[in-house]
Amino acid sequence: MTPTLVKTVRATVRSWPGVLSLTVLLGITAAALAAPILSLPDPADMAFDLYQPPSSSFWLGTDNFGRDIFSRVVWGARVALMVAIGAALLSILIGSALGAVAGYFGGWIDGLLSRIFDIFLLIPTFFLILLIVALFGASLPLTIIAIALTTWPRSARLMRSQVLTLKSRVYVQAALAAGAPHWWVIVRHVIPNGIAPIITDGTILMGMAILTEAGLSFLGLGDQNMVSWGSMIFEGQRHLRLAPWMSIAPGVALLMLVASLNLLGDSVNFAMNPQLRTRGGAPKRRASVAPPKGEGPATEETPILQVEDLRLEYTVGNRRIAAVDGVSFSLPRGGALGIVGESGCGKSSLGSALLQTMPNNAELTAGNVRYDGRAIILGGKPVVEGGRSRIDALRWTRIATIFQSAMNALNPVTTVRRQMMDALRLHRPGISRADATDRISEVFDMIGIPRSRMNAYPHQLSGGMRQRAMIALSLILEPELVIADEPTTALDMLIQDQILGEIADLRERLNLSLILVSHDMGAVAESCEVVAVMYAGRIVEIAPTRRIFDNPAHPYSRTLIGALPSLTGPLEKLESLPATDTAAAAAATGCRFAHACLAATDLCRKTTPPAMNLGGGHVCECHYAEDFAAETAADKREVRA
């Protein structure tokens, strides 16, 4: 077994639907395989005990010919399984191969094959099967082929759409650019990535095949030499009043087999798709709290956002990862806070925690958040007022987001103008079309996109223009606070600079408050008055921008600032840090940066550093913060040398 298959089986048997469905399926398969060696009465043997109800002699009773129903159900399982496996395998093989070819090569090949799929889909399934059975007679292999012939276009269309999406992925293009032949790319990169939904669909196909065979047997068109649950149900319904057990037993067996196959399909899909697994599957019901009593009205001095001891944990299997581990800060109205730190330190998790848009495997375990003086999160729970979560009422209208990758954040099949129109109409249902168009034009002018590009689709815009469109979308409802998560990461230096300049300009004009999440110290220095440095889930230093650049007090901030190349002076060797495992660093005793800190002492390794207040809004979690902050620029150069 390949490692992927082993992992899939392991993950499947860890979920209760997986265990349940596999137990039923294995039970039915074992019974079907063991039927010849079990000392069961011959399923075709007729006796004088007609219509016997279930008893210790006849576990499931006897039928109108005195045949033992338990024995017939067990033998019938063989037919059901043969039809399910045979028809589904044949259907998937034919369908996936033709679908992969159509999707991968496109052009006239796709056109021709797609028309063939459509024609087969148009033929009524039962009619085609009846035709085949009428022409060639009723036999089990023919039934299997007939079912496969009517179901393969389903797999073909699924595989075609998978391949169409996958072939534009960068890793597929990279493999082709590296000189790999087409067949290798299809086998190595396309099929393994696109097979999960086909396998899931295969289990549904198996259920359909069993039901179709049962239907054919019910109509007397199945193989008369074999015991089939369908024919048993058919006979049973004619004697329903006299002997209801004749149809109940095969009916229940059929139901259990088809339901288990469908349940198994869901479990396999869940097991094969790491996103479904690690994002926590279905949304959990989160507890909420009522607004606190005595909340006064906000004044000009009330911070737009106050965060106290916020904690967010992810659950992955049995592990808990504290991605945000006790974060506190306060953002004044119209202020700009930059949150910097290396990849994985928890910046995006903090952003999603503030907006309550975390994945399902994330949980806020503690902390309070106040927006404009009103609590939106208390003790880690969302505050609900009048049946609606307060944060729901604030998202986009008062707190907007600029996402990291505009190409992924904008809907690719809708024009930019349409997306802005939708946002306006959703939040301001009464707005007229003319007013909405005026507002869109106004925002386009404001951020420097020519009005002629309003009806462009995202892919028709350049990277910089797309990011501007994303900013326009965030501003369309005139929010007060914008959370920008790496808004310039994928752009070249010149465009980065333009976009940051525009954000700064908009802030001034609209009195916007800003939280800028970035790993780029330069970007943050240009746009924010205060900088918070995050490391392994905590803000380890926060200070006014000038101050943190002149006198960084945390060794980690010093390293980040030291990594900024200087355009003047001699070339200096850049320092590098060992990789950080957020979960391990958070669980370590003492300072979480001690493992990578060149100045770490025993005190650092044993005792968690307190938050040292260095005055002027400068707070740092380092035992030696005062010493480091006091160092002059010359000292720092010396340390680096």
Ligand SMILES: Nc1ncnc2c1ncn2[C@@H]1O[C@H](COP(=O)(O)OP(=O)(O)OP(=O)(O)O)[C@@H](O)[C@H]1O
């Ligand atoms: N859905 C998730 N399930 C489990 N762990 C997650 C999930 N999302 C993030 N993490 C973990 O949480 C930690 C913080 O991740 P986060 O994405 O917030 O970091 P980041 O600083 O924003 O990184 P980047 O700058 O690369 O976006 C990391 O250890 C990451 O592996």
